[in-house]
Amino acid sequence: MLFSNKRGQVTIFIIIALVIVSLAVLALVFWPKLSNVSVQESPEQFFTSCLTPIIDNAITTLSSSGGTLNSKNYLLFNNIKIDYVCYTNEYYKTCVVQRPLLKQHFSDELLAIINPQVSSCVNNLKSEMQSRGFSVSGGNNPQLTIDLSPDNSVFVVTTGLTFTKDSSTESYDSFKVSKKSDIYNLLMQATYIMSWEARYGDFDILTFMLSYPDIRADKYKLSDGSKVYILTSRNTDDSFTFATRSLSWPPGYQPNKIVGVND
């Protein structure tokens, strides 16, 4: 009896082992297909995953071009058009502030870039929910608001979407996407540098960096007297690049020639 019990146990162990091995083999064979089966995203997650790369791309583009996407008053630095935030076309003179409300201007430009793409995210979400068997209403005129603050940037899309399936209804007045970013602080510091350039003509990055250890500042003086500043957050690696032209000196004896004006 004892012997027979033992045999039964061994048989059970063998069967269990075979099942485990079979499952492992099946998992290996069908892994690519299995890996594609994901847990369905909630509408918030779906919307966030759609909008986040658009936001990242827009911030990166704007940050590297002085906060203006299609600037007409720019300098070309590493093949990128960088907006002059403070500018004079003359030599020996301090610059005139061009973007007094830099943070507000950056927000407006960001809005202009992202807004047209918000609708496509809303439409993608509607299509996704319809494919899941929901009937969808609303979401026809989504409104984007942007709030840049010291530690993060908040993007709120007011859209008024309602998803209905069987007897359940889900309503979403808005979707909120938060992004951890130092761009607000960088814009505030850029405003400070711009103000300094307008008043005194040049800005010392060493003193600045000693006072603000979290920010790296690079300054490049170009041959026409323009300056490019690159502020980089040491915490997040976010950066903001902008240009100024203030108190510049001409090559040779060149009394106050206007840049871009041929005699």
Add this chain to the structure above:
Amino acid sequence: MVNNSLFRNLTFFLLFLVLALLVFTFADISLVSSQSANVCCERTTNGAWCQNSLPSQCDNSYSQTPSSCESTSFCSLGTCYDSSEGICMDNTPQKACQESGGTWSSGDPEDIPQCQPACCVLGNQAAFTTLTRCKKLSSQYNLVTDFRKNIGSEAECVAVTQSQDKGACVFDSDFTRTCKFTTRSDCTANNASFHKDFLCSSEELATNCGPSTSTTCVVGKEEVYFVDTCGNPANIYDASKVNDKSYWRMIVPKADSCGFNDADGNSNSRTCGSCDYLSGSLCSDYSKASSSVKPTYGNFICQDLDCSNTFNDNDYKHGESWCVNDEQTKSNKAVVDVGTRFYRHLCVAGEEIVEPCADFRQELCVEASIKTSTGTFSQAGCRVNKWQDCILQNDSDDCSDVDVRDCKWINGPVGLSNGGSCVPLVSPGLEFWNDAGNSQEVCAVASTTCVVTYEKDLLSGKKCVDNCECLEPGWLDNRKDICTSLGDCGNKVNIIKVIGGKKGWTYKVD
């Protein structure tokens, strides 16, 4: 004799004319300005605000007037007030401000009530800023606005935060007695009980916060701090006291903490987090620090902020700056090749940052060192190359007056002046390829014609009687020195040591 004298006078007259022209064009900026740019555009076609330019470059949607922008009403500069951020921006044109959504006022920020700064206390920190900005910052950090108008300087404002009582703020949350390490004002505003100088981990307070082995950096502080189990900062990190209950009871001043007054600010110490920014160390995540020294507990160390193995192979301290030029020398005089310039190198947070001085050698890099208890400390800066009036100096003392100008005196038989020439110490660069900087005229100052007069007599043949120095061997070298010193003139090499395609000068005997 009469002919010689006449010729000499004529030469000086012509030279005077050239110099006068240069002085006139350089000094009278406004006059030339009005010739080349004769209107003030409120906005140019490329979107720039308030620029003196040509009429064709003005945006017709905005104002323009045939005078300098300084004398127009529409381009008078004032202060732009950003009511949402509470920032005041001076030197701003009215339209630029208003179209951006700001409120414009004539005058400086000092004259505008909204722009008057005072002390804004933000928890255990402070900012010397405007009331609106204070409200904005307070709301961003979820704090009650504490704006102290009676504090009129930034130094006093900083002192306020340092004199604030700090301690454990004990309160109940979800039926649990817990604690937050904060200031008295922040604590009492929330109706909690404040225990001055106590840490939240103190056993006497009987909260749910206790000692841990975690550490952190605190905003506005340079040291590494222990963190209690509730996430509050405790005392400065000291590995030997991680299990010392007394170290987790009350605030221990920095002077009584580990490694106080360490010459290197406990840089890269595994056991002590008493960093000192002025000594070259700052709290940082060890994985981000260049040394990657892992501390005994936690993830934060005093990062070494000094720079080693820099561009010139020297080591520098955090905050030092020094000059480097394209000739790899410390002498400004050595930098004369076409295309060369000066660079100021900075050591900040362990990184070497290169800042070029102005191109065309319009700025020089100057460097000086001071002796400190830990060695020399180098400071450098880019400053304007004051070469412009060198050629106007007739006297070697005036020429060499370093307080006024950067020039050198070249002795020679025939100079730009009597007995020698005053030329730039560091020759400026010229845009000779498009003559934008009057490079032809600048270089032409060195051109000269020397008429040597001979007398023939019946017995000994001809004999030099006037300008005979022009026949001496050093004359040509002297002229070449003057020529190359004036700018990118004459026979020079460029930054990559390639000789120019042409000889750069001619010498002719008729």
